[in-house]
Amino acid sequence: DAGVIQSPRHEVTEMGQEVTLRCKPISGHDYLFWYRQTMMRGLELLIYFNNNVPIDDSGMPEDRFSAKMPNASFSTLKIQPSEPRDSAVYFCASSDPGQGTYNEQFFGPGTRLTVL
Amino acid sequence: ELKVEQNPLFLSMQEGKNYTIYCNYSTTSDRLYWYRQDPGKSLESLFVLLSNGAVKQEGRLMASLDTKARLSTLHITAAVHDLSATYFCAVGGSQGNLIFGKGTKLSVKP
Numbered sequence: 123d124a125g126v127i128q129s130p131r132h133e134v135t136e137m138g139q140e141v142t143l144r145c146k147p148i149s150g151h152d153y154l155f156w157y158r159q160t161m162m163r164g165l166e167l168l169i170y171f172n173n174n175v176p177i178d179d180s181g182m183p184e185d186r187f188s189a190k191m192p193n194a195s196f197s198t199l200k201i202q203p204s205e206p207r208d209s210a211v212y213f214c215a216s217s218d219p220g221q222g223t224y225n226e227q228f229f230g231p232g233t234r235l236t237v238l
Numbered sequence: 239e240l241k242v243e244q245n246p247l248f249l250s251m252q253e254g255k256n257y258t259i260y261c262n263y264s265t266t267s268d269r270l271y272w273y274r275q276d277p278g279k280s281l282e283s284l285f286v287l288l289s290n291g292a293v294k295q296e297g298r299l300m301a302s303l304d305t306k307a308r309l310s311t312l313h314i315t316a317a318v319h320d321l322s323a324t325y326f327c328a329v330g331g332s333q334g335n336l337i338f339g340k341g342t343k344l345s346v347k348p
Binding site for chain 2: 152153155164165167170172177178213215217219223224225226227228229230231232
């Protein structure tokens with residue numbers, strides 16, 4: 123398996139623009155997680171899904187952020203409108219609660235977002 | 239609410255020395271994970287500890303779990319520069335999620 127795939131790897135945009143980050147989880151994984159990492163705030167869980175259903179979105183900072191998982195192999199995180207304080211690295215991770223991996227999360231390479 | 243505390247948060251070591259990173263958590267959990275993050279990179283899984291007394295070793299790193307004390311340790315033996323990274327511990331939550339500590343930034347100097 124290719125692992126968790128994220129795109130784009132880097133995104134530079136201007137304040138007020140819409141940004142869409144994409145994630146393809148590892149095939150067969152039931153859980154998908156979106157994290158944000160900054161120097162100031164560290165690693166933050168934004169939202170996670172189980173079998174395409176959002177379980178906990180309490181980490182989503184505000185209404186400008188939204189996430190969807192239309193099927194088991196694709197998820198998006200959208201920021202509209204974007205602001206400079208949204209600049210961060212956004213990670214997607216997936217996991218499988220089965221006997222083999224015990225909910226071990228596998229992280230994608232991340233998307234480095236810069237909002238000017 | 240499950241909380242995970244790591245200490246120290248920053249660690250500067252000399253090559254060849256030994257040291258231990260501690261991970262305490264606040265409520266019962268039977269799963270403990272250690273991750274490594276190199277600068278500018280993603281998080282990579284190191285160890286998954288699933289039971290009280292579990293010990294796992296990989297090279298110069300050894301992780302252990304004491305569920306009664308709600309404590310995991312990551313022991314570094316004879317540190318080398320290549321071990322410089324940020325190490326996170328995480329505890330299994332009740333809904334398939336993980337609760338991460340703030341991370342320990344390790345710097346190994348010659």
